[in-house]
Amino acid sequence: MNTQPWDVIIIGGGAAGLSAALMLGRSRRRTLVIDTGSPRNRFASHMHGVLGNEGASPADLIERGRAEAAGYGVEFLADAVERVDQTDDGVLVKLREGDPLHARALIVASGLVDDLPDIPGLAERWGKSVLHCPYCHGWEVRGQRLAILATSPLGLHHAQLVRQWTDDLTVFTADIGPMDDATIHRLRSRGIRLIASPVTEVLGEGEQVTGVRTSDGNVTELDAIFTAATLRPRDEFLRHLDLDRADTPMGSFLAADPMGQTSSSRIWAVGNVTSPGGNVPMSIGAGASAGAMVNMALVTEDFDRAVAIADAAPDMAPADYWEQRYAGPDHMWSGRVNKVLSDVAADLTPGRSLDLGCGEGGDAIWLAQNGWIAAGIDISPSAIGRARTAAHAAGLTDDRISFAARDLSTLDDA
Incomplete structure (x- = not known):
């Protein structure tokens, strides 16, 4: 699994969650779907009123949806969420079994339970x-x-x-x-x-x-x-946040705007967890809208941060500038190797490589995983720290890859 902080975590891998995941994956967002594998419609063998999927199995739709989202880099985790807390720059998701996870935004698509x-x-x-x-x-x-x-x-x-x-x-x-x-x-x-x-x-x-x-x-x-049935939304993991709720004839549900945003600027909710009467196509549409809006919110935040850094750049030394870029909570590496590098390296016999200005080490890690003895140098100590962490998480030993924090402008010709 991707070890870096997530752009978006989605709780729930049903129609709404997978639709949001597909939109976010296609937007190149680091996205994780956490799911317990118990969608509300698991008791039904066929879906109806779902254009293009009339009579199809709900389980088949989920299987295809997961494969489609995974094709755009979305990752999946089988676990249950115990608690969600807000942080200064996102949310912290605490799991029943795994370690806590951090994300810039959260989409709750956990559905509901029918108490018969x-x-x-x-x-x-x-x-x-x-x-x-x-x-x-x-x-x-x-x-x-x-x-x-x-x-x-x-x-x-x-x-x-x-x-x-x-x-x-x-x-x-x-x-x-x-x-x-x-x-x-x-x-x-x-x-x-x-x-x-x-x-x-x-x-x-x-x-x-x-x-x-x-x-x-x-x-x-x-x-x-x-x-x-008596409808019980699966939102107990964030009840302590006191998000706005809507009292309806079918019960109390998270209040969300037409695009799925709750009263928190970091949390969206889609599907039956907020709209109990929504069927599969309605949930798919809600998930797609929320996925697009979450990406837009993050795009806006990315530009706001970039402007703030650019405004400060004229008064900063290069080392300070790049350290500020990498010292923040967001990782710069997409998790994917540079395509030009991978295409060129595919025709070469693995040997030794040196990546000058390696950033968080993504390309060097890819080279090491493909048989090269790799080294990386970057001006930012934070970037190098992240590179080493990612290399160790990938199972690479020090004899296969190494990193150093250096200012190339001060290196001797020797």
Whole structure:
């Protein structure tokens, strides 16, 4: 893994996180995606309403997305985030297992958890014949015997929506309490059956629902159930930061502007962690927008810093100037070898090399990894320190590579 500080860390490797990662990788940003491998839609075998991917597997989309992002240098880490803290120049991400990581910006795309009603037979059929979104699953169960297990007043809206996909709809209303006459009349006007007795068991064969049993002992035969779980955003690792939140009928979620930025100038949030109703294409779009905006924020910051350094440059000696450039928190090396060097060296027999003005040592490290005895010299002690650290992290020994901090203008001709 890239050992240098990251431009951006993304928490969550689902559709939103990978879309942001793709944009940032193509923007040449050092980007790390931290993911636990448990996307919200892992229970579903197919996606629908995803243009160009109709009926595709969510797992296949993730696999292709990871490969596409990795092709632009994005790296991945399988771990869980325990805590995020803000620093003067970015964020510090503390992991469950690995060492803390620093980044200039953070994108939270960690999604949410569906806490289902505690009814026997319900959870094991989630994503198969117990469903939540008619736009995602309605076509596949169109015209069948459907039910709404209402868990809140929003279930009545759910009922009106699902009625579009079937003429045979039953709503179990025990969890929402008494309904007024106008609401009852509205639902019944389109032939919806209302059952007030609580559901005690979901019946079925394997993944397929066949009916439900209610507390009065009656069994209602069904082919699929729609229900709304209690939505729990996966954002506990930054609750202590007191970022602005939005209270919605579906719960409390991180507040973010249309481009995904939260009330922190360093933290963005996209996908279901901030927009619980977003499906796969919506999450992809949100991730792409946030990735582009994070890159623009970093571009602006890069120019602001460059202007400040340039303004001070006339009064600085060369050694002081370059030391200031390399002593800051950001690394100058992209992590990739100079292409001209790699093309030329490919036709040469490995021998000894000397890189004058080696900076953080990226080219010298590449040469050493490809059979050369490499040395590097730079005017900045901080740059040389980083070069040595990177060389050791790459497993290179002192007999393969060496670095020295020297001012070339003061070296003797000998």
